[in-house]
Amino acid sequence: MIDKFAIVREDLHRRYGHAFDAATIDRIVDEAIDENKDAKIADFVPVMVERDASERLHELAESGGKGANSRKxxxxxxxxxxxxxxxxxxxxxxxxxxxxxxxxxxxxxxxxxxxxxxxxxxxxxxxxxxxxxxxxxxxxxxxxxxxxxxxxxxxxxxxxxxxxxxxxxxxxxxxxxxxxxxxxxxxxxxxxxxxxxxxx
The missing domain is CATH 3.40.50.2300 (Response regulator)
Known part of the structure; x- marks a missing residue:
């Protein structure tokens, strides 16, 4: 089975891997997947998951003093x-x-x-x-x-x-x-x- 969230994970690991370990990023992605699983239009779920997970990682980095910005x-x-x-x-x-x-x-x-x-x-x-x-x-x-x-x-x-x-x-x-x-x-x-x- 193709993991439709694989690209989302890859992108977020690449952009926030300097601030968080892999387990933390995966946990936040999994939480976002769970919260968006009942979306009416399934094709939009990966987009919503990346948006939500990215916002949480940004907020977490900011509150923890780790540098809120993802890598360009x-x-x-x-x-x-x-x-x-x-x-x-x-x-x-x-x-x-x-x-x-x-x-x-x-x-x-x-x-x-x-x-x-x-x-x-x-x-x-x-x-x-x-x-x-x-x-x-x-x-x-x-x-x-x-x-x-x-x-x-x-x-x-x-x-x-x-x-x-x-x-x-x-x-x-x-x-x-x-x-x-x-x-x-x-x-x-x-x-x-x-x-x-x-x-x-």
């Missing part, structure tokens, strides 16, 4: 998830660590991660061992705080509170000097976005 989430999107979005993800990890949640995806992930992108990250001492190519999994309930589009116009089925477009050249087929310049540009944009989100 950024979704980086490019065509193949091979270059630009991977650069952005690695740079976000290097600059913000666990202070922000980030993901990178591609509309049509193919060909593996650009080796020159990995080389440039290595030159800068930036970890890239966690990177891998991935496609889009539409998420009905969850919306990132910011969806960053690089070289694509839209991302069907992926909601976001705010969508921005970055005009960044595709590193595919470019020589290493150009890829370094692209990395500089992406780093500047990532730093600016993190500052906007209040992540230091």
């Amino acid at each position: 989430e950024i979704l980086y999107v490019c065509e193949r998830n091979a270059g630009r979005s991977q650069l952005a993800a690695a740079l976000t990890h290097a600059l913000a660590g666990e202070k922000v949640v980030y993901r990178s995806v591609g509309l049509h992930p193919t060909g593996g991660i650009n080796p020159q992108v990995l080389q440039v990250l290595t030159e800068r001492g930036i970890d890239h061992g966690f990177l891998y190519q991935k496609g889009i999994v539409p998420r009905v309930v969850h919306a990132s705080d910011v969806v960053v589009l690089m070289g694509v116009d839209e991302v069907p089925g992926v909601p976001g509170q705010r969508t921005v477009k970055w005009d960044v050249e595709d590193p595919e087929g470019k020589d290493i000097a150009v890829v370094r310049a692209i990395a500089d540009q992406v780093e500047g944009k990532v730093r600016g976005l993190l500052a906007e989100l209040g992540v230091s």
